[in-house]
Amino acid sequence: MPFLIETWDKADSAELRARTRPDHITYLEAHLDQLLAAGAKLADDGETALGTVYVVDTDSRQEAQLFVDADPFTRAGLPERMVLTRWRKAIFDRQSLIAR
Numbered sequence: 001m002p003f004l005i006e007t008w009d010k011a012d013s014a015e016l017r018a019r020t021r022p023d024h025i026t027y028l029e030a031h032l033d034q035l036l037a038a039g040a041k042l043a044d045d046g047e048t049a050l051g052t053v054y055v056v057d058t059d060s061r062q063e064a065q066l067f068v069d070a071d072p073f074t075r076a077g078l079p080e081r082m083v084l085t086r087w088r089k090a091i092f093d094r095q096s097l098i099a100r
Helices: 014-030 061-070
Strands: 003-009 035-042 049-056 079-086
């Protein structure tokens, strides 16, 4: 069962996020085999980043933690807070996976 990882950026960290983003993207692209999804959480303006969401394809909380800990965003100290939660796919890629 995958893990949903949600992070919240520290206040006033837009410059740190922008500076670290190229390494973050390179990291994500190098680990596509581990990711079901990932992306920035945005403010209502559609541009201001508030944090990040990752859906990591692992059954291990430890592996999910290691994944996010190795992300350049985390290594640079961008997240103020993060939560790792098991996630059950019910609707995915516009398809229902709900057992009936």
